[in-house]
Amino acid sequence: MKITYTAHIRETDKQLQSVKEHLQGVKDLAESFGSKLNMRHVAGLAGMLHDLGKYTNRFQKYIYQAVFEPDNSEFKRGEVDHATAGGRLLFSMYHRIENTPQEKLLAEIVGNAIISHHGDLHDYISPKNESDFLRRIDDKTLQEYDLAVERFFQEVISKNDFIKYVALASKELDQATDYSPQQSLFITKFIFSCLVDADRTDTRLFEEKSTEKYSQSHRLLFQTYYQKLINKLDTFKYSTTSSQSINQLRNKMSEKCETFAEKTSGIYTLSIPTGGGKTLASLRYALKHAQHYHKQRIIYIVPFTTIIEQNAEEIRTILEDDEHILEHHSNVIEDDGDDEQDDGFFVKKQKLKLARDSWDSPIIFTTVVQFLNVFYAKGNRNTRRLHNLSHAVLIFDEVQKVPTKCTSLFNEALNFLKTDMHSSILLCTATQPTLENVQHSLLKDRDSEIITDLPSITNSFKRVEIVDKTDYSFTNEGLATWIETNLNNWGSTLIILNTKAVVKDLYERLKEAGVSVYHLSTSMCAAHRKKQLNEIRSMLSNDTPFICVTTQLIEAGVDVSFKCVVRSLAGLDSIAQAAGRCNRHGETESQNVYVINHEGENLSHLKEINEGKQITKSILAMYRKDSERYGHFILSQKAMKEYFLQYYKNMASNLNYYIPEVNKEMTSLLMSHRNENEHVQYYRKKYNAQLPLFLTGSYKTAAEHFRVIDQKATSILVPYGAGKEIIAQLNSDDWTEDLSKLLKQAQQYTINVYSSGFRQLIRDDALVIHLDGAIYELKENWYSQEYGLDLHGEGEMGDLIV
Structure with a gap:
């Protein structure tokens, strides 16, 4: 037998x-x-x-x-x-x-x-x-x-x-x-x-007793998507606003993306000014290029989850498809060290981790954090996705938001995607960083910019005037008074400050003063932010004076258009992105964007923002003396290039991801040549023998210390709207083959909590822990309709309809 x-x-x-x-x-x-x-x-x-x-x-x-x-x-x-x-x-x-x-x-x-x-x-x-x-x-x-x-x-x-x-x-x-x-x-x-x-x-x-076959080709699907996109773009040509100069410019740049898509795969830039329609223009490039060069998927990588929600919804509507478009905000299931232990038999926790989570969808929206985690983070569920980045079109929206410490790691990953993985990379932003001018440089292709005559295009899209108010330092008290005094003249106004603490304080002051005010925060889950943004857009369409107070999360790509913007001094790229939320569609000839100096912001732990703030302050001073140097516009291409060259020069020692625990940079741990690796020499002295290996990378050590965000963040499901039902399903014994779909839905109802806040929630008994720590659920009193996560346990949900 x-x-x-x-x-x-x-x-x-x-x-x-x-x-x-x-x-x-x-x-x-x-x-x-x-x-x-x-x-x-x-x-x-x-x-x-x-x-x-x-x-x-x-x-x-x-x-x-x-x-x-x-x-x-x-x-x-x-x-x-x-x-x-x-x-x-x-x-x-x-x-x-x-x-x-x-x-x-x-x-x-x-x-x-x-x-x-x-x-x-x-x-x-x-x-x-x-x-x-x-x-x-x-x-x-x-x-x-x-x-x-x-x-x-x-x-x-x-x-x-x-x-x-x-x-x-x-x-x-x-x-x-x-x-x-x-x-x-x-x-x-x-x-x-x-x-x-x-x-x-x-x-x-x-x-699952499944005979599912792995399928590689999405070409027919991309053909269908492409035709639907072209049909949608054609409707814009015949709309009542098609003759407006801004819409004509958008159409012109979209057509340039169509032509450029026939170029071979490489690393290219798309520097459409804010409000120039880069989401659909880049999708047009991606779908045409994917068909022409047999790419397997299109991946949008964005800095903030707010852009995922907006862009994915816009593209879903145009392509008339929900099934094949994946939004990957974060890992719902926590990595716990025993990441995928397969002993041959299953408990519920292991079955959760077997769920399809490998980025094999035709179109994917994800964040820079998740992208970098694929290459460098701990947990093989991250690395599992890497092979699906090959033969792809990767579109990086607002690429200037890549964390400074990850610059070299980001560049090396993109270089590998280009040279070995047969992928094409498109860097989309109105404020292109000079990534080709750093030590671990990005291998951009020659003539990499899709849009020709950028200075002229930038000037054509000018819709705001930057008003420099930095000669005076505001407190929240003074800022609230100034806003109340001017609100009726300004109309709808967006206030962007640098820290959550001052945002929340200003929101409460304005609310107490009886001002119509909204608050947006990363402490809200995606579904909650989406509801807030929908209400804000409704107010904007009604032309009602009101205030929205938020941090930089709204800057990168969120399609809203206020009559006035107030931006706390930060990097010149952040000011440009804030300006993109003002008079976005050219509703009037010009509107004001006020740049202020806020003395209440503590930037001691926000080195990148503080450094950008100081460089911008210097450029503003030069502009006051000689505006002609920048073509009489502080957000010109010349000013932006000057800003980034100075920024990367000042931050040169911070680009390679330094790990203090081992006194090494990640680039050194992962990418140093054998004859430059001091640990190889110490090994020889210690054992009186050569290390008998070709490879010398400290892969595990690097992964253990890698965090795109400095603090470790834990994903927590929140009891907002349908989040309650999802939590119940994940904890039921009724397991279906649709588990993967359920986990994807759960991301809309998830927040990421840093280690200090997570420890406080544990101390306050604010979490329900499921499946030995695989899933964390936030109790209702710790989630608020106004603020999202409420660490005081005083959250009021009210009657929410989502």
Whole structure:
């Protein structure tokens, strides 16, 4: 009787998936993912070997007891290591003296992916001058390792065929790599991504009894989308406002995007001024380019979730499709270190993590935070998405908002997407940062700007006058009085300040004074902000004088048009973006944007804003002396370039993501050449031997310390509107195959809370914790209709209709 070696036991009916079936299924999926970069066999090798350790008697006993004899199990969950054996087999066979450099590199890249597929990639050499990779793959004691290898070659593939397969993988890797540390980093991450997604997908399909097939081509869908977009743009041509000069300019720039889309993939810029219609113009470029060059998906990356909500809704309406457009605000499920532990049997928490979460939708809206997390953050659910960034069109909206400390990491990721991942990148903003002028420079293409004659276009879109009021320092008391005095003359007015504290205080002062006032905050969930913005747009259409008080979250791309804007002094790019919310559609010939100096803002922990503020102050001073230098417009292209060159010069020491805990920059941990890596030299002194590895990146250390936002943020579901129903469904025992869709919906009702606020919520018993910390739910008293999250527990929800 033939023995079946078990990889998984399905929860619902206790059916078995054999190790052979699982390894073959993961191999097939990984091959399809890896083929995107012509590394079919490299990725397939990782899939074929990843769970080889499940062939031990020890694991077979462990999984049987865990499912059928849980009260008498000899093992603790996660105690039996089944992830190391496959990496060790590859390393032991192909990382010897007689092996070629390509074979050794293959063993290091694929070996690391295999041993790490339930966590994060290991350090090849750590800041402690030790190799965690070698300790795991070469030194760790593995019980029944030889038995597992024997069964693998008997059941899955013969040794001779295995050797032939590895030879193909080695050849692919040799053709793909130039052995630079940057490329080695990203190829390792890519193979890891292919393996993790293939493993999770095959496991999910087995658990759901699904025969779903992986589909790569969205070309027909993009053709349909393109025609719908063109039909919509045609309606603008025949509208009653089509003859307005601003609409004629928008149409002209949209047509330029159409023509430019025929250029080969690269890194390009689209510097349409604010209010110039860049969302639809960039979509026109993306859909045309995707068809022309067989791209698989279009990904919009924005700085703030507020833009996701607006842009996704606009594009959904035009394309008449909801199913294929994904908004990815944040991870609803928390990473907890045991990220995707697959012991072959399932509890509810593990099933949540198997849900489809790999960015395989045709059109995706996400944030810069989530994009950078894919490349650099802890948690393999982030890295899982990386392979789906290949053969894509990536549109970065308001690219100047990339956090300064991440500038070099951002540039290196985009360079890899261009040179190796066959993707095209479009940087959209009226205020283009000079990313090509820093140490880790962005490899923009020659003649990269889509819009020609930018100074003339910028002047044509001028709809505001910048009024410099920075010679006087405002307090909130004085600001409130000034606003009350002028509101009837100004009409609808947007106030943008630099910190949440002064925004909330000013809002309360104006409300007490009887002024019609709205408040927007990142403490509100997406659905809540959307409702507030809809009310604000309704007030704007009624031409009613009122005030909206907010932070910079409204600046980047939110389509609102106030008659007046007051902006607290910040970077020149922020002032330009604030100005884009005033007289946005040219309703009148010109309106005023007041720039003020607010003495109540504490910017000691907001270095980027403070630095931008000081540079802008200097440029304003020069403008007062010689306005002709900037073409008599402080927001001119010349002024903006001057601002960014000075900004990156002043912030040069902050561009490479410094990690104080290890006194290293992330670029050094991840991308330093072997002969420049001091830890390699210390290793030689410590062990009196050379580090026997090509790769020297500290991948795990870097991931553990990476945060796009300085503080760790935790995702929390809030009891706002449909959020209550979603919370109930996630906690019910009625599990459906539509779990992935439910998690996507949940993002609309999620807020991200920084560590200090999260600790306070825990202390105040404000959270309900589900599934051992996989999901956090905020209790009702801690969510307010006015402010969103209320850390005082005095939230009043009122009668909300959403």
